Amino acid sequence: MEGMIFDIQRFSLQDGPGIRTTVFFKGCSLNCFWCHNPESKSGHPQLQFFRHLCTGCQACVKACSQNALEIGVDGRAVLNRDRCVVCGACAEACPAEALMICGKNQTVDEIIQVLLRDKPFYEQSGGGITISGGEPLTQADFAAELLKRCRGEGLHTAVDTAGHVPWESLEKVLPYTQLFLYDLKGVDSDKHKQATGVGQANITRNLERLSRTGASIIIRIPVIPGYNDSPEDMLRTADYLHKLQGIQCVELSPYHRLADGKLKSLGQKSDMPETAELSSEAAKALLKPFEDKNICVRYLNS
Numbered sequence: 001m002e003g004m005i006f007d008i009q010r011f012s013l014q015d016g017p018g019i020r021t022t023v024f025f026k027g028c029s030l031n032c033f034w035c036h037n038p039e040s041k042s043g044h045p046q047l048q049f050f051r052h053l054c055t056g057c058q059a060c061v062k063a064c065s066q067n068a069l070e071i072g073v074d075g076r077a078v079l080n081r082d083r084c085v086v087c088g089a090c091a092e093a094c095p096a097e098a099l100m101i102c103g104k105n106q107t108v109d110e111i112i113q114v115l116l117r118d119k120p121f122y123e124q125s126g127g128g129i130t131i132s133g134g135e136p137l138t139q140a141d142f143a144a145e146l147l148k149r150c151r152g153e154g155l156h157t158a159v160d161t162a163g164h165v166p167w168e169s170l171e172k173v174l175p176y177t178q179l180f181l182y183d184l185k186g187v188d189s190d191k192h193k194q195a196t197g198v199g200q201a202n203i204t205r206n207l208e209r210l211s212r213t214g215a216s217i218i219i220r221i222p223v224i225p226g227y228n229d230s231p232e233d234m235l236r237t238a239d240y241l242h243k244l245q246g247i248q249c250v251e252l253s254p255y256h257r258l259a260d261g262k263l264k265s266l267g268q269k270s271d272m273p274e275t276a277e278l279s280s281e282a283a284k285a286l287l288k289p290f291e292d293k294n295i296c297v298r299y300l301n302s
């Protein structure tokens with residue numbers, strides 16, 4: 001069995017407890033405009049072109065059988081995506097690593113070999129492995145197989161999901177998952193649809209069902225300007241979460257535009273607004289509704 005993976009990040013400190021390795025699955029069931037990993041949205045391999053790295057050596061032009069590349073007037077390569085069939089020949093030829101294929105099929109064995117390299121660090125720090133994306137549960141069978149193998153190797157397992165999948169997908173990974181990092185953007189369905197392309201009913205229904213199984217859950221909320229960044233928005237979410245079991249903590253994370261470079265490399269435009277950083281007073285006001293209900297909450301300021 002193979003999964004479509006676009007990155008494996010070692011020594012991750014933000015995806016669950018301790019030192020972890022995060023496996024990023026390609027493909028997502030939401031379309032959030034603020035997505036930090038826009039290269040994860042498509043479930044297929046994509047060509048990324050970091051044009052600022054190009055030295056104009058022409059190796060890619062010679063390697064491309066589709067005539068999809070030429071040297072532009074500024075001396076750097078120009079990519080015609082309409083002609084590109086994502087074969088990867090240019091990426092192999094490019095000495096500057098300006099071209100890269102994002103996403104490849106990998107087996108459980110291949111991934112496990114990478115994950116086991118850092119087992120001593122997981123053991124010392126209380127860490128383990130996290131599967132993320134994209135939405136890892138769009139490849140639920142592969143995810144379950146990988147998690148099962150990890151548990152067999154004695155590794156702590158976490159699943160980072162936005163929950164917009166059939167319940168059966170969550171059910172498949174449940175026996176092998178020790179912690180869910182459950183992304184919740186808010187509980188207002190109209191706003192959710194506007195910002196992500198889908199309503200939140202399926203997401204909250206799955207969260208409620210998951211909480212009844214006794215699973216350990218950390219809720220992750222990205223703070224998005226104009227969408228869920230008011231204390232009133234957080235109060236509604238806190239009211240909702242207060243009724244659920246198994247919520248260990250709520251983590252709020254700040255909005256940023258770090259994805260702009262990735263969007264450009266994919267030939268896509270950014271429609272993320274420029275906004276000022278959240279002040280510490282404003283962040284405190286967002287934490288308060290949770291604190292008032294004795295829900296553990298933290299702001300990940302990075």
Ligand code: SF4
Pocket residue numbers: 047063064065066067068069079083084085086087088089090091
């Ligand atoms: S991925 Fe293949 S088809 Fe696309 S530009 Fe590179 S060499 Fe040409």
Ligand code: SF4
Pocket residue numbers: 053054055056057058059060061076077093094095096097098099
């Ligand atoms: S091979 Fe790389 S560095 Fe050379 S022209 Fe192509 S993109 Fe630029």
